[in-house]
Amino acid sequence: MTFVIPAPAQASVAVAGTADRFPVRRIFCVGRNYAEHAREMGADPDREPPFFFTKPADAVVDSGATLPFPPATADLHFEAELVVAIGIGGHDIAEADALSHVWGYASGNDLTRRDMQAAAKAARRPWDMAKGFDRSAVVGPVHPGQAVPTGRIAGLLDGEVRQEARVAEMIWPVEGVIAYLSGLVELAPGDLIFTGTPAGVGAITAGQSFTVEVEGLNPATVTFA
Ligand code: MN
Numbered sequence: 001m002t003f004v005i006p007a008p009a010q011a012s013v014a015v016a017g018t019a020d021r022f023p024v025r026r027i028f029c030v031g032r033n034y035a036e037h038a039r040e041m042g043a044d045p046d047r048e049p050p051f052f053f054t055k056p057a058d059a060v061v062d063s064g065a066t067l068p069f070p071p072a073t074a075d076l077h078f079e080a081e082l083v084v085a086i087g088i089g090g091h092d093i094a095e096a097d098a099l100s101h102v103w104g105y106a107s108g109n110d111l112t113r114r115d116m117q118a119a120a121k122a123a124r125r126p127w128d129m130a131k132g133f134d135r136s137a138v139v140g141p142v143h144p145g146q147a148v149p150t151g152r153i154a155g156l157l158d159g160e161v162r163q164e165a166r167v168a169e170m171i172w173p174v175e176g177v178i179a180y181l182s183g184l185v186e187l188a189p190g191d192l193i194f195t196g197t198p199a200g201v202g203a204i205t206a207g208q209s210f211t212v213e214v215e216g217l218n219p220a221t222v223t224f225a
Pocket of ligand 1: 030110
């Protein structure tokens with residue numbers, strides 16, 4: 001096949017312990033999956049089923065990157081999250097089978113233009129530009145084929161702990177997220193799922209670094225120039 005313009009590069013993220021890369025097809029994100037974070041955003045965590053938004057595949061950034069501060073925001077927020085990398089696709093996946101569709105897990109940072117998101121919420125407009133901007137999905141190395149992490153998840157701003165919880169506190173665990181999401185869209189190899197952030201989100205400014213730690217995984221770090 002000959003394309004009429006140069007074909008876009010395949011987006012990908014690092015894999016722990018090898019120079020091989022995990023190709024990225026789509027990026028799904030869960031909103032409000034930790035009760036304390038739902039409350040800090042003004043929602044009732046007991047009354048809402050999971051909801052999803054997306055980022056473009058080429059929004060991924062490897063851990064260790066130094067990025068330009070994004071445009072159109074005065075309130076860029078960090079969100080420490082567990083990221084699930086799908087290796088086997090499917091639709092209407094049962095919770096009991098869900099983990100067999102996972103290729104691996106990574107630490108991630110769902111960067112958010114919070115001021116733009118607040119304006120979108122107030123105007124009942126979409127979140128795309130608040131969530132899906134360029135270089136908005138920081139992903140650490142994907143660890144293949146291990147048990148779903150349930151331990152400590154933390155976010156550190158310039159080395160100071162700002163977010164801390166346990167993955168097991170998620171309202172919708174990984175199995176439930178995969179089952180629910182696969183009833184809305186068909187999942188495919190290369191899909192990433194950001195599973196939501198604990199309480200303590202806040203602003204990161206130029207010159208600062210943020211590190212996401214998930215027990216058992218390599219961290220995901222980003223620095224803003
Ligand atoms: Mn998030």
